[in-house]
Amino acid sequence: MTPTKIIIDTDPGVDDALAFLLALASPEIKLEALTSVHGNIGIEKTTRNALAVLELANASHIPVARGCSLPLVSALNTTGDVVHGSSGIGNSKLPEPKSQPIEQHAIDYLIERILAEPNQISVFPIGPLTNVALAIRKEPRIVQALKELVIMGGSIKQGGNASPLAEFNIFADPQAAHIVFHSGIPITLIPLDVTHKCLLTSEDVEKLNKISSPIARFVRDATEVYMDFYRQHEIFDGCALHDPLTLATIIAPELFTFEEHYVDVDISTGISTGNTFADLMKISKKPANMKVAMDVRGRDFINLFLERMETLSRSISE
Numbered sequence: 001m002t003p004t005k006i007i008i009d010t011d012p013g014v015d016d017a018l019a020f021l022l023a024l025a026s027p028e029i030k031l032e033a034l035t036s037v038h039g040n041i042g043i044e045k046t047t048r049n050a051l052a053v054l055e056l057a058n059a060s061h062i063p064v065a066r067g068c069s070l071p072l073v074s075a076l077n078t079t080g081d082v083v084h085g086s087s088g089i090g091n092s093k094l095p096e097p098k099s100q101p102i103e104q105h106a107i108d109y110l111i112e113r114i115l116a117e118p119n120q121i122s123v124f125p126i127g128p129l130t131n132v133a134l135a136i137r138k139e140p141r142i143v144q145a146l147k148e149l150v151i152m153g154g155s156i157k158q159g160g161n162a163s164p165l166a167e168f169n170i171f172a173d174p175q176a177a178h179i180v181f182h183s184g185i186p187i188t189l190i191p192l193d194v195t196h197k198c199l200l201t202s203e204d205v206e207k208l209n210k211i212s213s214p215i216a217r218f219v220r221d222a223t224e225v226y227m228d229f230y231r232q233h234e235i236f237d238g239c240a241l242h243d244p245l246t247l248a249t250i251i252a253p254e255l256f257t258f259e260e261h262y263v264d265v266d267i268s269t270g271i272s273t274g275n276t277f278a279d280l281m282k283i284s285k286k287p288a289n290m291k292v293a294m295d296v297r298g299r300d301f302i303n304l305f306l307e308r309m310e311t312l313s314r315s316i317s318e
């Protein structure tokens with residue numbers, strides 16, 4: 001089996017950090033790099049967190065390229081700390097990373113890597129789409145060269161989590177999402193409709209912590225604040241593994257039900273800005289522009305995530 005080469009474009013973020021750990025624990029995946037973006041917290045902290053989590057997992061050889069600090073048009077969203085804590089990674093106290101981001105800007109790094117290996121690299125944007133949109137605008141040839149985008153974002157049949165109508169990653173830069181959705185790049189969308197079915201519970205985390213490991217402890221410390229948020233707002237005892245679920249498209253695609261749809265995003269400045277909507281009844285006759293995950297076997301994904309975290313925890317014990 002040749003592992004799939006991926007670059008994760010990310011705003012860590014508790015669930016972003018768990019996505020890196022899942023990628024590193026999965027032989028089906030070769031994590032080539034992380035590119036950071038504003039989002040759950042400011043760019044300084046998202047970049048620092050990316051480096052710190054890689055060091056935690058003994059993976060500081062993986063490059064981190066720092067990306068955009070601001071969305072294209074809308075104001076910077078600064079609400080993420082309520083969900084992810086003021087550090088961006090909950091109550092975890094990771095040491096200051098020894099490694100530095102590479103010199104190159106994330107946009108240039110993405111362009112260079114994608115053009116160097118046509119149809120070999122998949123990009124997984126799990127934060128606002130600013131870096132990806134600007135990479136498309138700066139070098140349109142990446143549209144043909146990129147294998148695919150697997151995007152965590154949007155909400156198709158549900159409401160939102162950043163506004164009543166919009167999901168956070170899209171709400172944080174709707175114009176960027178508009179550029180990406182209309183780019184012609186093959187897209188798989190992992191919206192709230194499926195991520196809200198993938199709930200990691202405090203019992204799961206306690207069980208994982210029977211293994212004495214900095215990884216298991218990180219999963220516990222990072223998710224505490226995140227779980228509190230969900231208890232208060234969404235009334236479930238656990239937290240949604242939004243970003244890690246994108247990787248199941250490689251590791252366990254059989255868990256999903258996919259449909260091809262035309263999906264667009266509201267970029268007006270009204271109440272539904274950032275709302276993603278699918279033409280489910282094919283009324284517009286516009287061709288589908290993405291594959292959308294409409295359903296998932298959520299508990300099976302959580303069990304898979306826990307198995308991989310157990311293996312990683314055993315390999316990096318105290």
Ligand code: BDR
Pocket residue numbers: 013014015016040080083126127152161167168169242243
């Ligand atoms: C998305 O928003 C962020 O808070 C999470 O990291 C995830 O990428 C879920 O709406």
Ligand code: CA
Pocket residue numbers: 010011012013015016039040126127243
């Ligand atoms: Ca994220």
